[in-house]
Amino acid sequence: MKKTRLNAVHKEAGARMVEFAGFEMPVEYKGIIDEHLAVRTRAGLFDVSHMGEIIVEGPEALACVQYLTPNDAGKLGPGQVQYTALTTPEGTFVDDMLVYCLSVPDKYLLVVNAANTDKDYAWVKEKSEPFQVFVVNRSDEHSQLALQGPLAQEILQPLTELDLGQMKSFTFAFGKVAGIECLVSRTGYTGEDGFEIYTLAENPEVIWKAIMAEGGPKGLLPVGLGARDTLRLEAKLMLYGNDISDRTTVLEADLKWIVKFQKGDFLGRAILEKQLQEGLKRKLVGFEMVDKGIARPHYPVFAGGRQVSEVCSGTFAPYVKKAIGLVYLPVELTEIGTEFEIGVRDRKLKARVIPTPFYKREKK
Amino acid sequence: MYPDNLYYSKDHEWLRLEGEEAVVGITDFAQKQLGDIIYVDLPQPGKVLEAHQTVGSVESVKSVSDVYSPVSGEVVAVNSELSQSPDLINKDPHGQGWIVRLKIKDKAEVNNLMKAAEYEKYLEGLEH
CATH class of the missing domain: 3.30.70.1400 (Aminomethyltransferase beta-barrel domains)
Known part of the structure; x- marks a missing residue:
């Protein structure tokens, strides 16, 4: 099993470690709910060096x-x-x-x-063979930290020469963080403002510890993969393998906004154009449980007495305090408010299509 | 760590004898494995259970787990506070986080369970 360069830091912090994608990763430190709420209301720090x-x-x-x-x-x-x-x-x-x-x-x-x-x-x-390019996998050399939450900028600014106030969402810059050369981007996977910090340095724990020292008094918590998953689902950010895969098209996943037909040819273009013209047969939608219970991935989904699908992502969402999830449904069932059933263990429980994202942060 | 006055099952339930009755919950190890508990499915009082039969389930943010009855008996009470505060199981698994109270059918079944020292050894074995 691979370890990130921050492995010892997590164990020191008392994290519960699990295997994920071949890496030993922290799944939670204090508890998923506390960590989730810290990111929504203050800030959280993640080790995502496995990316x-x-x-x-x-x-x-x-x-x-x-x-x-x-x-x-x-x-x-x-x-x-x-x-x-x-x-x-x-x-x-x-x-x-x-x-x-x-x-x-x-x-x-x-x-x-x-x-x-x-x-x-x-x-x-x-x-890429037909193109004049080199392709290099630099994954093992990179460490990546994510600092997410409304206090992210306030916590990071004292540690860097970069002017974070000038950095817009979905932009990045090179600069030092805690004295170490980094690429800092204003991106994330939580639905909050925040930064992702990449470094090739051998000692990213210096950055981790500096951020924790700066943010700790402001309520910053280290956050594991457990809350990373509940945060991204509340914000309806996709998880490969759950919500999207080589069996779901970009349009079925409701990601038409990342498909730009006018730019020229690209892999899958012809099929996506055809699908757009002919109309979708199924689409990814968000749901909430109407009956008490929590839908989990792969639970069967029923409509009109027969199974029509299975749950992609499903969890209890700690900030919106509801059991929510994502599922591909036949388009005729995708209207907001449509009710269907989910097999939760030995029972069939009612669920309802609702607007997404389940959570959207208020813009300042 | 694990109180001496309790008995423990391999499925990580604990049992406390009170005369002819037994109070049952899940162990500290079990609650840590589950993480933040948000929902407890409790049985109806009066339900008659065999040992190892499902008495209810405990659901956390990430997973759901059945709770098995460590002995045979009849449910005489459930911890209704858990409907409002399921996190009592996280906070005080061996005390306020109890799940059901059973009228025991055959006290001899308690001898099949582990004492604290044995259970701690059993847990050590699981971690390797």
Whole structure:
């Protein structure tokens, strides 16, 4: 099992560790609910060093990224970030990811899911063959920390020379944090304001400890993968393997906003265009439980007396204090307010389609 | 750590004898494995249970787990406070976080359970 460079720090903090995507990772420290609420109301610090970092570099790097992804990377200038996907020729997901524009048009960083890093690297290498590019998997050298929550800027600012007040959402800059060279981006996977901090340094615990020392008195908590999952679901951010996969198309996942047909050709374009013209047969929607109970991944979903689907993500959501989830339903059942049933252990419980995201932060 | 006056099952329930009755809950180890508990499914009083039969379930943010009756008996009371404050199981698993009270059918069944020292050894074995 792989360890991140922060492994000892987590154990010192009393984290409960689990195996995730081949890494020994902290699942919780104080408890999922406390950690979740800390991120919504104050701030939380995550070790997400398991995430994959793949660099595409060369004179045709932009053309290559454009071909591999449905969103328009041509819109990115240096220092900008975009949410997008690696798509199959069928318009489904190899993965979802962030693209960082390091230099136009010749250097891009792809940040991908830990569980998919090797698969994505092989995919990008293979599909990039026609282009003049080098593809390098730099995942093992990178550590990544995420500082998320309304107090994130206030906690990070004293530790860096970067002017965080000038840094807009989905942009990044290079600078020192706690004396260590980093890439700092205003991004995250929680639905809150915050930063993701990447470094190639061998001692990222210096950054971790400095942030904890600065934020601790303000109510900052270390946060594990347990609350990371409940936070991202409240904000309706996708989890590969649960909500999206190589069997779901980008349009079915309700991510039409990352599909830019006008940019030119890309993998999966033809099928996605056809699907858009013909209309979807099923779509990912959010639901809440009407009856008391909690839906979990893979629980069967019933409508009109027969099974029509199964739950993708499902949990109790600590901030909105409801049992919520995501599910692909036949389009005729996707209208807000539509009721259906979920098999929760030995019972069939009522659930209802509701608007998403389940949680949206108030803009200042 | 584990009180000497309780008996323990391999499924991580505890039992406290009170005359012909037994109070049952889940152990500190079990509550830590589950994490923050948000919902407890309790049985109806009067329900008759065999040993190892499901008495209810305990649901945390991340998972759900059945609670088994350590001995045979009839449910005479449930901890109704758990409907309002399921986190009592996290806060005080061996005390205020009790789950059901049973009228024991056969006291000899208690001998099948572990004492505190044995249970602690059993847990050590699980961690390796």
